Amino acid sequence: MRLLTMFVPKKNEPLSLHTTYRIGGPARLFFEARSEEELLYAVDWAGREKVQTFILGKGSNVLFDDRGFDGLVIVPLLGSVSIEGLIVEAGAGVSFSYLGIKTARLGLSGLEFASGIPGSVGGAVFMNAGAMGAEVSGSLVSVDVIRGGGTITLLKSDARFAYRYSSFQDEGGIITKARFQLTRDPEAADRQKKYLAYRMRTQPYDKPSCGSVFRNPSGLFAAKLIETAGMKGRGVGGAVVSEKHANFILNTGTATAGDVLSLIALVREKVQEQSGILLDCEVQCISYDGQIRSPYSHHLF
Ligand SMILES: Cc1cc2nc3c(=O)[nH]c(=O)nc-3n(C[C@H](O)[C@H](O)[C@H](O)COP(=O)(O)OP(=O)(O)OC[C@H]3O[C@@H](n4cnc5c(N)ncnc54)[C@H](O)[C@@H]3O)c2cc1C
Known part of the structure; x- marks a missing residue:
């Protein structure tokens, strides 16, 4: 056996x-x-x-x-990558950032934005991760998914992608492999380097975080709303709103999930008071009993 x-x-x-x-x-x-x-x-x-x-x-x-x-x-931890012509196939466990850098250096365009996003290919598809005006769904062709005890192949249209959304968030399934169709572009590598440099300049990579905590409301930037509400630098316990990018909540070393959730609740409250807008969370909060919840209240856990 x-x-x-x-x-x-x-x-x-x-x-x-x-x-x-x-x-x-x-x-x-x-x-x-x-x-x-x-x-x-x-x-x-x-x-x-x-x-x-x-x-x-x-x-x-x-x-x-x-x-x-x-x-x-x-x-x-499914880590295979194969590239045939313009078609790139990657296992769910492959680093999404690595895939963006590797393909760009081969002169392939479509995933340059991935460099610096510290997720896996599976997580990136699940979240429809994006940056610099591009997202996973832009170049994705199909996904292999384990559902009901077997593996099926779903086309991009089956996943009903939207801003930071895929149907996997509602319908479940384990993504095992993703296929992307890229285009040939000799400037892809330069663009990828530019994107990465911009990310390093504008985002705090020196402290643990989950990236952007809140989704951008349509036509607006959550970071700007948080900054305008005076929340930059505000903290709860070991969690603090980044001075560099207000949509990042950092773990300064001792933060608990409770600290982060309390700070999320405080930021939402202050932004709503100031702008009337109720921010929606991008980070997935997983409770002890396995519920995935939007942390609208710090009493959740
Ligand atoms: C410094 C920093 C910068 C970031 N910048 C960006 C950015 O620019 N753009 C952006 O969109 N995101 C960004 N993020 C957030 C994050 O990297 C992305 O959402 C990423 O796609 C998550 O991938 P992951 O593998 O870490 O997923 P996880 O965090 O491990 O999981 C996220 C969700 O995906 C599900 N999931 C993961 N793998 C699979 C699978 N194989 N099958 C089914 N479900 C799965 C999990 O169950 C969970 O619900 C950033 C995060 C950090 C820390």
Whole structure:
């Protein structure tokens, strides 16, 4: 029974080790799947044992509960990349930033914006990650997804992409592979370097964060609204609103999920008071019992 011996989940693994926020208590069980077979086995096992699961990419858009997660966290470490002509196929576990840099350096355009986004390909598809006016859905062709015990291929139109949205957020499924169609452009590498330099200049990469906490309201910038509400530099416990980019809430070293949630609630309140706009969260907050919630209240966890 080869697969049985390969499915050995870790117990009480600190999720703070697997998130860019460096926040989160222990996962009751934690498993890194190195093949689709291992992934299928882990999901099937959890179903049989009635253990709830959470699929984790590189943990760059999640805020786990300080108590951790009462179930099995599965990380699909599927790391293959193949490039044939203009078609790029990447496993869900591939670094999205690496893919953006690699393709741009090969003179392929479409994913330059990905450089510096610290997520996985799976997480980027799930979130329809974007920057510099581009997003995943711009060049995505199709996605392989595990659903109902088997793998299916979905076309871009099936995923109903919108701003930071894909239908996977409502319909579930484990993304195992994504295919992109790029274009040839000798200036792709220069553009990618320019985008990365801009990111480093304008965003705080020196402290743990989840990137932008709030979605931009239509036609507006959340960062500008937060700054105008006087929230730059405001903090709760170890969490603080970045002085460099007001839509980033940083972990100064001791922040708990509770600190971040309280600060999120405070920022929302002050922005609403000042502008009448209620900000919506981009970060996914995962409670101990596995609920994915928008942290509109700091009483959630
Ligand atoms: C410094 C910094 C800068 C950032 N800049 C940007 C930016 O410019 N633009 C942007 O859009 N985002 C940005 N982000 C946010 C984040 O990097 C993206 O949302 C990224 O796409 C998340 O990928 P991940 O692998 O880390 O996903 P995770 O955080 O691990 O997971 C996010 C969600 O995706 C789901 N998921 C992950 N993998 C899979 C899979 N294989 N199958 C099904 N579901 C899956 C998870 O269950 C979870 O609900 C930034 C974050 C940081 C820390």
